[in-house]
Amino acid sequence: MKALKSLLDRIAQRVNINLRELEFDVMPIAHHLVPLKQMTKFYAFYGITPNHSLSLEFRHSSLAGSYFLGRCRTNHSILYKTDVRGDELQKKGATFTFNGHTLTLAEDEIIDVQDSYLVKTLVHSYSHDPESRERFFVTNTLSCHYANIHGSPTDGSFLGPFATVDLTTMYDCAIGAYCYIQAGEIGHFHADPGMVWARSRGDFNFVYHHPLDRLKPYIDFVPGKAPTGVFMDFLEVRKKDFERVFDVVNLQRPKGIPSNASLDRYAVIKPKMHIAENVLVAQRAYLENSYLGKGANAQENCYIINSRLEGDNVTAHGAKIIDADLGNRVFVGFNSFLRGCPHCRLTIGSGTIVMPHTIIDIDRPLTIPANHFVWGMIADEADLAQNSMPLEDFARIDGRLYRGNLLFEGSGAAFVAAFQKRIEHILLDNGALFDGKRYKGHAQRNQNISVNTIQPYPEGRLKGMYPTILIQP
Template identity: 60%
Template sequence: MRDITSLLHRITQRISINLREQHFDIHPYVERTIPLSQMIKFYAFYGITPHHPLNFHFSHSSLAGSYFLGKCSVDHSILYKSDIRGDELKHKGDIFPFENASITVHEDEAIDVRDSFLIKTLVHNFSHDPESLENFFIHDTLAMHYANIHGSPTEGCFMEPFSTVDLTTQHDCVIGRFSYIQVGEMSHLKIPAGTIWIRKPGAFNFLYRFPQHILDRYILYDPISGPPRGIFMDFLEARKADFKRVFDVMHIDPSIKIPAGASLDRYAVVKPKVQIGENVLVAQRSYLENCWMGKGANAQENCYIINSRLEGYDVTAHGAKLIHSMLDRNVFVGFNSFIRGQMDHPVRIGKGCIVMPHTIIDTPAGITIPDDHLVWGIIESEADLPHHSMAIEQFSRISEGLMVRDMMFEGDGAAFVHAFRHRIEHILEANGAYFDGIHNQGHAQKNRFIAFNTIQPYPDGDRMGMYPTIDIRP
């Protein structure tokens, strides 16, 4: 394992240099939580469809579990059970709107990972950085368990478990566990754990921070004590065996009927009593059990939908979990949210609600959120609703600012709501929710007949855990 150890040392050294201004020591995180011995146990795989021409290159890399669509170039990079999903990369000639400008894309956008260690991390979407429209890079970033990088690029950064950077360019930053950041561009910042920060300069600024004692129950991460732990990890570990079977077996026939326009990913777990409707997208590593997915709904990567019903056109963003939950139509549940009721007392979320990213609704008594409400933070009972939710119409009337307990908002509430509504509509369109049999194809239709190819690492010797050099350029 000499080569893989040397590669990890190189990555660690570079990230440490990048984070020197933050006085952040990355070595304990690497030494105590990265299972190098696991590397030889997994294969890498990449997907092929007619809609994503392959231009694939990687060399001297350890790649466990990653799938790539579209153009990709990976060098000297370890990807451990991560998903690099490049099915929204821009094409030559596309027009990218930015502020008052319309920028022409000069060449097809390509993924460029290089020296990173991504542990069970999802990387998806396309570059939203106007300075690097053609390069969806990650570089030296180390992202830990179940982090999301949505709308790369990043650089020499460190992301703790269950953190998300969304449509954000970050330079040499540290993102604390279960933090969600969507701020455009940030540099040399250290974001505390449990921070929810959404900003559009000149328009709005939303800031919420989870109380530390509550956050520690759900996800606690101290590298001295070993891997991440808490309610989130217990929940995932209890279902780990189901994913092992999916990845151990090369060919699995769908266990449920796949209706017109819908797609069920080969690497999703489907337990008994699951029904999916037309134009439903069930993505990689999602988990369905005893649930109803209405027309146009989706379960994105790392989503868990258990004992729940989604009426239709509902968005369950990357990493969100729904347990004993009933969603009316057009409900958005954001990244890594955790929504849990009980069998006799489910969580009911009304039509048109926006559950913001990294929201926790966890109540033994059940709860009902009325139609068209914005929800954030932690909700454990009905008494929490006035401090962690608001009618969208009321929020839209905010003209300057508002403070509600631990939430602070500045700017234009209508602009904030409009941005979310626009984003949700784009997600539904991109996922193919409105496909009519001919027009409006999206991911659900384009990925319906995806083919996966696997690659095995060297089984022993100095290169054990590394992969053969591969260069595929059709």
């Protein structure tokens, strides 16, 4: 186990050097994050398909539970139950447009993770950084439970539990628990817990701060201790259900799944689920007693329980939907927590957009009308009145809006348009719009994946470490 311990130390030291200007010390966090003794028992995973170009290169990485699809590389990294998903990587010669310039990829895109701990973190490959298109690096980074690095080159950063960095290039930043940051390029920035920030330079700036006293019962993180609160408890009681799907080599595909829908082999599907056409259920999604209408998608780490989603719904990574009825094309952003109860259902009308990292937790029935925009912390009608607005009204903002803990500056129209464009892109990519011929997406392409498990050395000095593994097409 010696090699694993010294790897842990080395990574923490490197992250600390990167964060020295912020005077942020990850050491007390680092040693609590990775269960050394468990690291020998975990498996890592990678998938192979003819549709994703393969280039895995693991060198003395310790990796557990990872899910590599598409080109990837990792080096001295501890990826502990982390999803690294390269299925949107572009190939050499692909073009992309940035600020009016059309650029061509000189090489296939790859994901490259070096000297990082990523604890139950999602790393996805939707690229955006115009400066580093071919290589998605995540270097000298320490990321806590259920964080989310979404399409993000990052270098020398800390992410607290349930933090999301979305379409962001970030250098030497410390991002607090449950922060959502989608801000283009940022550096040497320290975000306090519960910040929700979406910025497009020159267009708009959306900044919301969760009230810390109300956030604390949901997620509380003190360095040197495990995170606590409703989010962790919610996940903890459902952990057992995942053990079964990871313990069996060949799972029976549940019956009644349409041939153009895709159920990941490592999702938990409890009774009674209705799954319609073009539905995509990703790895580690958890579905129970719910209805997923045509083209709905359930992304990684999301939970959908006792709920009805009419169709073309996007339930983003880590979102939880309990006792709720969602109309058509409702978007629920990353790590949102929407909880009704059997006698107080949450109803959300068609076309409504729930901002990432929104908490709606009610003990009386609550209805959010169609085509609204919702954000922040909502426990009742009063919160809803403050933290929502018809999309049409939001699109009319031009200038500055203060509303409770929200500051919005710039063009509401640009903000709403950007959101709707992205939802369209997600539905298209996920195969929600597949018509039997056109618009094939993940739901149709990811159906047949060979999932491979790899294991570390079981004892000795290298205990918990993996051998060097190179896999090429």
